[in-house]
Amino acid sequence: GEDVEQSLFLSVREGDSSVINCTYTDSSSTYLYWYKQEPGAGLQLLTYIFSNMDMKQDQRLTVLLNKKDKHLSLRIADTQTGDSAIYFCAERNGGYNKLIFGAGTRLAVHP
Amino acid sequence: DAGITQSPRYKITETGRQVTLMCHQTWSHSYMFWYRQDLGHGLRLIYYSAAADITDKGEVSDGYVVSRSKTENFPLTLESATRSQTSVYFCASSETTVGHRNYEQYFGPGTRLTVT
Numbered sequence: 290g291e292d293v294e295q296s297l298f299l300s301v302r303e304g305d306s307s308v309i310n311c312t313y314t315d316s317s318s319t320y321l322y323w324y325k326q327e328p329g330a331g332l333q334l335l336t337y338i339f340s341n342m343d344m345k346q347d348q349r350l351t352v353l354l355n356k357k358d359k360h361l362s363l364r365i366a367d368t369q370t371g372d373s374a375i376y377f378c379a380e381r382n383g384g385y386n387k388l389i390f391g392a393g394t395r396l397a398v399h400p
Numbered sequence: 401d402a403g404i405t406q407s408p409r410y411k412i413t414e415t416g417r418q419v420t421l422m423c424h425q426t427w428s429h430s431y432m433f434w435y436r437q438d439l440g441h442g443l444r445l446i447y448y449s450a451a452a453d454i455t456d457k458g459e460v461s462d463g464y465v466v467s468r469s470k471t472e473n474f475p476l477t478l479e480s481a482t483r484s485q486t487s488v489y490f491c492a493s494s495e496t497t498v499g500h501r502n503y504e505q506y507f508g509p510g511t512r513l514t515v516t
Contacts, residue, residue, distance in 0.1 A: 297440075320503055331490055331507035332443070377442060386431050386494055386503045387458070392442040 295378050295391035301398055307365040309394045311378030314359060318380040321354060322388065323363045326375045335363070335376075365396075373398045403427075406491050406508040413481050414516055421476045421511050423491030431494045432474040433505065434458075434466065436487040443490065449474055481515045488512050 324332040338345045345352045351364040378391040404425040435443040445458030447466040465477045492505040
């Protein structure tokens with residue numbers, strides 16, 4: 290079946306790196322995404338990776354994909370208080386652009 | 401303003417009442433989606449639509465009805481609201497798969513619905 294799992298909470302110190310992990314079950318997923326949700330707001334796409342890639346870097350963000358283990362991670366370098374939010378991992382499934390979301394990881398950044 | 405909007409932003413209703421949540425997008429995106437967000441569950445798909453007059457059920461569609469007579473609007477109706485439908489509802493849209501290969505979905509700000 291389709292399932293995306295994430296740890297629910299991560300706390301880091303300002304300036305450190307954050308690593309948010311995600312596992313998925315559908316080996317046919319073509320795209321995997323990281324969305325960010327700030328309090329009281331909708332989701333905003335942070336980055337995505339195509340399934341034939343192992344890594345994608347975008348400024349402070351690094352996405353690693355291990356297809357064999359169906360594991361996706363998001364690394365945020367030099368984490369700032371403005372990075373405090375909920376981060377959702379999602380996989381694209383099916384021909385109708387459906388996304389399957391994880392439960393979200395709440396990132397708390399403390400001084 | 402361009403973008404995707406939802407109304408109302410907050411709604412309190414009573415059990416058994418019918419309530420409609422509105423979603424409007426100005427991009428002429430083909431695809432539109434309704435999700436609900438509940439603690440511990442992330443976002444779960446209620447209904448989606450690939451184009452006007454084409455809709456299909458998601459994983460949690462029971463108790464909900466949608467329509468899509470115009471490309472830009474995708475209302476979600478709770479026919480007889482129950483307390484279990486208390487949630488935050490998000491609408492999203494995305495372009496057709498041709499020419500937009502990352503399939504990004506753009507989300508509205510959400511509607512917080514409380515059923516008493």
